[in-house]
Amino acid sequence: MVAVMCRSFIVAAALALSGAPLPGHAQETDPLPSWNDGTVKANIIDFVTRVTTEGSSDYVPEQDRIATFDNDGTLWVEKPLYTQFVFVVDRVKAVSNEHPEWKTKEPFKSALDGNTEKLLTYGEQGAMVLITATHTGMTTVEFNEIVSQWLKTARHPRFDRPYTDLTYKPMIELLDYLRANGFRTFIVSGGGIAFMRAYTEQSYGIFPWQVVGSSGKTEFRMWDSSPTLVKLPDLLFFDDGPGKAEGINHYVGRQPIFAFGNSIGDKEMLEWTANCKGVCFMGLVHHDDAQREYAYGPDSDVGRFPVALMEQAMASGWNVVSMKNDWNVIFSWGKPEAASPAE
Amino acid sequence: MVAVMCRSFIVAAALALSGAPLPGHAQETDPLPSWNDGTVKANIIDFVTRVTTEGSSDYVPEQDRIATFDNDGTLWVEKPLYTQFVFVVDRVKAVSNEHPEWKTKEPFKSALDGNTEKLLTYGEQGAMVLITATHTGMTTVEFNEIVSQWLKTARHPRFDRPYTDLTYKPMIELLDYLRANGFRTFIVSGGGIAFMRAYTEQSYGIFPWQVVGSSGKTEFRMWDSSPTLVKLPDLLFFDDGPGKAEGINHYVGRQPIFAFGNSIGDKEMLEWTANCKGVCFMGLVHHDDAQREYAYGPDSDVGRFPVALMEQAMASGWNVVSMKNDWNVIFSWGKPEAASPAE
Numbered sequence: 001m002v003a004v005m006c007r008s009f010i011v012a013a014a015l016a017l018s019g020a021p022l023p024g025h026a027q028e029t030d031p032l033p034s035w036n037d038g039t040v041k042a043n044i045i046d047f048v049t050r051v052t053t054e055g056s057s058d059y060v061p062e063q064d065r066i067a068t069f070d071n072d073g074t075l076w077v078e079k080p081l082y083t084q085f086v087f088v089v090d091r092v093k094a095v096s097n098e099h100p101e102w103k104t105k106e107p108f109k110s111a112l113d114g115n116t117e118k119l120l121t122y123g124e125q126g127a128m129v130l131i132t133a134t135h136t137g138m139t140t141v142e143f144n145e146i147v148s149q150w151l152k153t154a155r156h157p158r159f160d161r162p163y164t165d166l167t168y169k170p171m172i173e174l175l176d177y178l179r180a181n182g183f184r185t186f187i188v189s190g191g192g193i194a195f196m197r198a199y200t201e202q203s204y205g206i207f208p209w210q211v212v213g214s215s216g217k218t219e220f221r222m223w224d225s226s227p228t229l230v231k232l233p234d235l236l237f238f239d240d241g242p243g244k245a246e247g248i249n250h251y252v253g254r255q256p257i258f259a260f261g262n263s264i265g266d267k268e269m270l271e272w273t274a275n276c277k278g279v280c281f282m283g284l285v286h287h288d289d290a291q292r293e294y295a296y297g298p299d300s301d302v303g304r305f306p307v308a309l310m311e312q313a314m315a316s317g318w319n320v321v322s323m324k325n326d327w328n329v330i331f332s333w334g335k336p337e338a339a340s341p342a343e
Numbered sequence: 344m345v346a347v348m349c350r351s352f353i354v355a356a357a358l359a360l361s362g363a364p365l366p367g368h369a370q371e372t373d374p375l376p377s378w379n380d381g382t383v384k385a386n387i388i389d390f391v392t393r394v395t396t397e398g399s400s401d402y403v404p405e406q407d408r409i410a411t412f413d414n415d416g417t418l419w420v421e422k423p424l425y426t427q428f429v430f431v432v433d434r435v436k437a438v439s440n441e442h443p444e445w446k447t448k449e450p451f452k453s454a455l456d457g458n459t460e461k462l463l464t465y466g467e468q469g470a471m472v473l474i475t476a477t478h479t480g481m482t483t484v485e486f487n488e489i490v491s492q493w494l495k496t497a498r499h500p501r502f503d504r505p506y507t508d509l510t511y512k513p514m515i516e517l518l519d520y521l522r523a524n525g526f527r528t529f530i531v532s533g534g535g536i537a538f539m540r541a542y543t544e545q546s547y548g549i550f551p552w553q554v555v556g557s558s559g560k561t562e563f564r565m566w567d568s569s570p571t572l573v574k575l576p577d578l579l580f581f582d583d584g585p586g587k588a589e590g591i592n593h594y595v596g597r598q599p600i601f602a603f604g605n606s607i608g609d610k611e612m613l614e615w616t617a618n619c620k621g622v623c624f625m626g627l628v629h630h631d632d633a634q635r636e637y638a639y640g641p642d643s644d645v646g647r648f649p650v651a652l653m654e655q656a657m658a659s660g661w662n663v664v665s666m667k668n669d670w671n672v673i674f675s676w677g678k679p680e681a682a683s684p685a686e
Contacts, residue, residue: 063550140592184552197596207406208596209527209552218592220585220611227614229592236593237579242563249483249561249572250579251594253540253551268563271570 031177034170034329040319047281052181058279062182067258071189073303074262077166079294084195091134132233140229147198170327188212190240212251214239244269263303282318289324374520377513377672383662390624395524401622405525410601414532416646417605420509422637427538434477475576483572490541513670531555533583555594557582587612606646625661632667
């Protein structure tokens with residue numbers, strides 16, 4: 001692993017002062033206008049320039065330019081709750097008429113009562129019960145339609161906008177910049193693969209076959225005389241922590257040279273990426289902007305970013321993005337008046 | 344489902360007689376020179392022209408042009424044994440020194456004795472025992488290297504050439520033709536995903552992330568102080584029969600509009616593809632050329648193509664390729680003197 005750090009910032013600064021164009025794929029305009037000038041932005045541009053400059057010892061052929069991104073908290077908002085979790089609760093409410101027993105049965109009762117605090121006490125096991133009840137027993141086409149419809153109407157409690165508006169503009173620019181430089185961009189998330197695939201193409205320009213996530217089993221079955229796929233209540237793959245490296249191997253089949261996350265669940269993906277032969281880039285988004293988005297980290301229920309991970313990032317030369325300092329805008333829809341900042 | 348059949352042949356013939364260029368993406372030269380003029384070739388060209396002609400009611404945007412191909416017997420030779428099975432037997436021999444007990448323990452004994460007939464009597468269960476013994480316990484990088492080395496030295500018993508020479512030239516042309524027309528091409532095989540990924544990029548121009556196959560679990564682990572992925576002896580996914588439709592959903596996340604197979608294991612993939620909204624193309628390679636390749640079908644141990652499947656193909660308007668009549672050349676290395684034809 002070759003860390004691309006301060007040196008690159010100095011190179012970029014020197015080039016800027018000299019008026020010389022950036023080497024390699026010269027950028028006539030700033031490819032990352034939502035990023036403030038600083039170490040991380042300079043490191044990104046330096047890294048991309050190195051691996052795309054033919055003849056350079058750091059050159060990487062296009063088919064090996066694999067970039068993987070976590071989703072929740074890295075590409076879009078994950079506070080106060082993971083979007084998929086909000087969907088699950090809304091879905092429990094939407095179909096509760098068919099399940100009168102849920103009124104008294106946990107964790108359904110807490111979901112119906114909107115008692116998020118109590119709901120979270122049921123942990124992963126409780127979440128799995130709700131996911132199984134709301135994500136299975138229908139065809140894959142029906143589920144996609146349910147998610148698509150929900151995304152059209154659901155609103156984030158603080159920003160009062162559709163969740164698909166809450167993608168980070170600087171990261172969308174980064175995805176575009178990488179793809180313009182021959183990278184393939186993949187999402188690698190602990191979230192459900194079928195849930196994500198309902199919007200990743202429109203929101204990120206990432207096709208379904210470049211989405212890696214947790215998934216349940218499906219079964220090929222004749223349904224109303226038509227061949228179709230039915231979603232079953234059995235877990236096939238859990239794509240978090242070590243599962244992210246395993247998931248990339250299963251789905252992508254190639255080690256990334258560029259990876260971005262924001263929490264402890266991304267640690268192994270970053271470690272695996274860092275174990276590269278040539279140059280590689282590891283990044284973590286740090287949520288330190290309560291005014292424009294949220295500020296959270298070590299003690300958060302969602303997107304936990306423990307002190308040990310920050311220390312590992314610093315020691316390893318990984319790039320930690322300060323949302324507050326590195327991004328001049330957070331969302332594509334501009335700079336709204338901040339509502340009540342959480343945490 | 345709209346079958347594209349004889350009508351398209353008549354259209355193509357009429358166009359050829361009129362001297363008019365083919366509509367849509369006009370082909371200055373024949374895109375499929377290894378295919379003899381006939382119904383299947385005409386249907387392929389007609390289908391591709393329809394879905395790529397903007398303004399046509401059959402137009403399909405690029406992101407929905409998904410084409411899936413079986414591998415063994417569809418893209419390369421599968422007789423007298425699946426290539427991966429030959430690899431397994433060779434691998435058992437190569438590491439047998441470390442396992443003296445294999446000399447007397449089945450199915451290892453039959454593998455070491457080269458007694459293929461007896462080996463096949465142990466069926467899928469026996470194959471799984473051998474696959475587990477030869478495909479697991481090493482890192483993913485080590486396994487890839489083992490397969491790559493084997494492919495360099497192993498020779499097909501009849502054609503006396505590396506297995507990677509035994510890809511079908513007409514199918515390589517078809518893959519190229521589809522990609523040139525905005526299709527994404529995927530392999531969907533019952534074979535092992537890690538085995539295939541060692542050569543699909545070079546042989547077919549298909550990247551690892553566009554290969555769907557059977558797979559075992561892996562585990563992220565520190566190995567000699569480096570983060571790495573170790574292959575475990577547990578099945579994750581079996582990609583055959585109904586599993587092919589399920590596998591396409593898991594990996595690709597989108598229903599194909601073009602699918603090609605050659606055996607009963609491809610039935611559900613073709614049925615699912617045929618359940619399309621617009622036009623779609625379903626194809627089956629029929630091995631009827633003992634002189635240049637092999638002739639087999641209903642009673643074959645590998646690549647079984649039962650009478651019922653042929654009847655279903657005929658009734659459903661699927662395209663059945665006669666290797667003998669539809670292909671003027673089989674392999675990229677020309678037209679060798681036929682060795683002893685099998686079956």
